[in-house]
Amino acid sequence: MSRMGWWGKDRRAAADTEGQPRFPETAYSRRRRLGADIKLGSLELWVGVGRNQSWPWLDIAVRVGKGWGVFVDHHAPMIKRPDFAAFLPHLRDFAEGRADEVTMQSTGGSMRLTLRRDEPGWLRGEAHFTHGPNSQTVRFSLWDDSVREAVPAFEAAVARIEAAWTPRWTPKLGKFDMTPRAALLEKELAPSQFKAWESGLGNGADVRFDYEIDGYGWYNGTITVGEERGYFGGGYLTDAKGDLIRAALLLLTGKQSAEVMCHAEPGLTRIEFQTVTLRMAEGPEPGVPGAVQEGCWIRIREIDHQTGEEKAPEFEALARSVRAVVEAIYHMGVRVFEDDGGPWSDAMAALEGALASVPREPGD
DSSP states (O other): OOTTOOSSGGGGGGTTTTTTTOOOOOHHHHHHHSOEEETTTTEEEEEEEEEOOOEEEEEEEEESSGGOOOOOEEEEEEEHHHHHHHHHHHHHHTTTTTSEEEEETTOSSSEEEEEEETTEEEEEEEEEEETTTTTEEEEEEOOOHHHHHHHHHHHHHHHHHHHOOOOOOOOTTTSSOOOOOOOHHHHSGGGGGGGGOSSSSSOOOEEEEEEEEEEEEEEEEEEEEETEEEEEETTTTHHHHHHOOOOOHHTTTTOSSSEEEOOOSSSSEEEEEEEEEEEOOOSSSSTTOOOEEEEEEEEEEEOOOTOOOOOOSSEEEEEEEHHHHHHHHHHHHHHHHSOOOGGGGGHHHHHHHHHHHHHTTTTO
């Protein structure tokens, strides 16, 4: 190898015998050696493909202007892959005059692209970029022919993305319904069945988890138990999403408690789960316990990142059963992983399999 080493060699050295890259191609590398994948007037886009750590964000390079007139030249994971593909029919509508304004964006994404038609023959393009605490909005030239020509180019980019994507696991939607089981609970757990012992805590409430990616590397979440609502969030310094899925697996298989830590740089938030016996039925003979209904406490508390001091819970609520919590976390995952589980595929597949295998208990 030459004195320059691997990184100094021409990128063609990273290709196989058929001339295809062996590693996921970035948008930046495409921009350096190829013409734009998509041209919309004076705006050009290059799209990288391949599975990488930025999942589910799609690697994009964008340039506005030519030569000395370039005033935007940026590359980053800026659009979620499903949102990019979903823009295609809107672009067709705009090109064929069925829509006067279309927008491509993702929740928390650092790029928003809008095309507008004020009147026939009068088009405008606008791109907004967010860079940490800074933002930039640019308007660029746009004309009918460029929009029409962008449609097949966009189709080709979507096809290339889909061809390169091999889902490891896809959620089996609808396998577990999310219908609140209050009426079913009353039917299955007639009061006479639990005369032996009651905790006095009641039956607990239905539970729901929501998780939203609100920026590249950032997320926020909500836990709703009955009428109570708690919040958590942070960045990717901890794998809160994966840890929630793994906590659900532990609870479903009998562990009495589990914790998930969220890191918000520098704030720390801990989500705690603890099972509790709500009611116990009489057994078939004296001294032999019968059916047990177990609820699950969910608590959210802040941790001082400097001293490690634990603060009092800012959210504390009792869910009606451990399985209700587990199913709520599973459905949170289904909503996030509409088309693929990405790096969390193995954990989601394990949780789905466990839910299918572990029988329901009274109260579930």
